Amino acid sequence: MQTQLSEEARSIPGVDEAEDILRSCVHCGFCNATCPTYQVLGNELDGPRGRIYLIKQLLEGNSAGAKTLSHLDRCLTCRNCETTCPSGVRYHTLLDIGRAELERRTTRPVRERLVRAALRGIVPEPSRFGTLLKVGRAVRPLLPKKLQEKIPRSGKAASVRPPARHVRRVLMLEGCVQPSLAPNTNAAAARVLDRLGISVTPVHEAGCCGATEYHLNAQDDGLSRARRNIDAWWPHIEAGAEAIVLTASGCGAFVKEYGELLRRDEGYAEKARRVSALARDLVEVIAAEPLDALLSSGAPGSGAPANRLAVHCPCTLQHAQKLGGAVEAVLRRLGFDLTAVADGHLCCGSAGTYSITQPDLARTLRDQKLDALEAGHPDTIVTANIGCQTHLAGAGRTSVQHWIEVVDASLRQRTSTSIDPATQSQ
Template identity: 75%
Template sequence: MQTNLSEQARTLARADEAESILRSCVHCGFCNATCPTYQVLGNELDGPRGRIYLIKQLLEGEDVGAKTQQHLDRCLSCRNCETTCPSGVTYHALLDIGRAELERRVARPTGERMLREGLRQVIPRPMVFKTLLTAGRLARPFLPTSLRQKIPVDKVAAKPRPPARHSRRMLILEGCVQPALSPNTNAATARVLDRLGISVIAAPQAGCCGATDYHLNAQDAGLARARRNIDAWWPAIEAGAEAIVLTASGCGAFVKEYGHLLRDDPRYATKAARTSELARDLVEVLRAEPLDALQTGERKRIAFHCPCTLQHAQKLGGAVEAILTRLGYDLTDVPDAHLCCGSAGTYSITQPELAATLRERKLDALESGQPDLIATANIGCQTHLAGANRTRVQHWIELIEDALQ
């Protein structure tokens, strides 16, 4: 579409990128057909095409306010529209640029600012999150239903990990909330990869991938976390680490963007590009290995929820399903499997009503084939879906590890 950025917008670091993305959109509207929020709300401004127009107006210098912010906030960043778009519009990058500029120009209500700052102070800090989760479990019976659903009842302990004994070694990102919410996921990963002759090692200095800060429009803070992770991983990378294994697809999608997001940083551009090259979702690691060593003989009936960050961001839709099928699991058909469950990082907290609607639709689809349980590949989706207290939800690697035992 024809675009004429304002003089102010042209001073932005990513102005050229924004203009290029805007010009690539032919406003065909195919994106709206697969946009979860457009399907629920039916408002043009709550679909990708409408949001692109809003960002265009913002960057062309037109007046914007709380309504514009509301429509951009409602976007899940699921990137379903990018899978659908015939013109290859990199919508998520434009959304990041637009949200950052809007955050600078439009003040949020005090309550929203406090909520977002609270999320940024808690979620990326594993010990803080774990402490508050423990307190929340104790207080759970006395909390309102909306908050009680976000606190898992089960407290699962992580099983021991094997020692690093193989010549093949890979780094693993422990994650922010996963060690507290699902501590056995990474431990199961370590044991399965050990069976395949691969040792996984964690760099203690590596922390949150940066996605929480970045997608709450604290983009500088998110990139600072990315730089810290690169520094933490770099000695192992130089020593020959084969890959960086990501067991949460949300983290994987963001780490794979380090190279793009830091491409203009003279100190980190090369290292960031190398880090993104080494980033592998767990399914990418396993599908390249001889899976005969993992034959389980399982015949459980499984519904697999493929997270948006796996199928739309990383383009790995069908990869986990193929592995589970090879290992003997009976996978059910899931209608509208491309649609978001409503978790989307912190979205289920900042947009609870929309998130709950999307979750119910997703669970109806997942349960339509009467599975024994639901498997997924992202801790956010796992916790969000499990919060409805319907069918049990588990990370797919734990299913495999349990069957091996």
């Protein structure tokens, strides 16, 4: 695609990269065929090709207003389009650059500014988010149904984690909303890893990965959080931690990009590359281990009853991290019964804070996704990201859990009659 960037645009950080991406696009439109918002709305400007054109106009100096803002805001950043692009267009990178410039050049309505400021101030802060969630749960019955969907009922409480007792050690990001919304997820992950001879070293100074702020166009704030996490992890990395385990695929996708996002930061570039190289989604870690150790300790394959599961693979796992099918493969190795799910590549509509900033579209995509997931009549839907889990569960239909909780529960059920040293205090 030919471009004539304006002189003003030449001063934008990353503009050379944006120009290269624009020129790599051949405008074929294959991307629209896999774009969830284009499929729902049928508007060219609500598909990747149209949004690329809008960003091109923006960087060429054309006026930008509410229309451009609306179309770019409606993008889920699911990156499904990148999987079908024959030219390898790095759409998500171009979108980040375009959104940042658009935010600089436009003024949002007051309500939008307040909502986004609240999200940036609350979601990345576990204590603030946890306090607000408790208040919301207390008044939940008094709220309209649409608001009730955003406030999940109390989930399964976290159980005691096994002590660090193995030579092999990994770090684990606790996250920002997951400790309040699904406190048992990381505990379950630690217990399953313990059975595989891997201990989790807690690093409480590491908090939100930074994705929430970054994708709400507060990119500097998001990168500041990335630097704080690197500082918190670095002593443990130097001490020999073999991986940084992420149980939320959205966090995993972002942490794996630290090296790219901080490549121009002289103080952090090398450390960021090292952190990204060590970042592993939980399923990557478990898939690489001899799962016979789990089977012998009581996973479904050794005779335990298993629920019929439908797997929702988050966009951040299959499109960003290229790990589509990995969770399904592990669950099948462990003997779980999985249903077929049509259109598994399509987004559920969660997309970070998207379900709050674009509630109607998010609800439409959620209901379509649930119809596909429930077609095989599963007992439980499992996923790998807290955002997807909460969003899908908000419909109040089939139970939704993180897949590691289902594995852990099966193991604990099978070993409940014999005391395991790692679970004795639980």
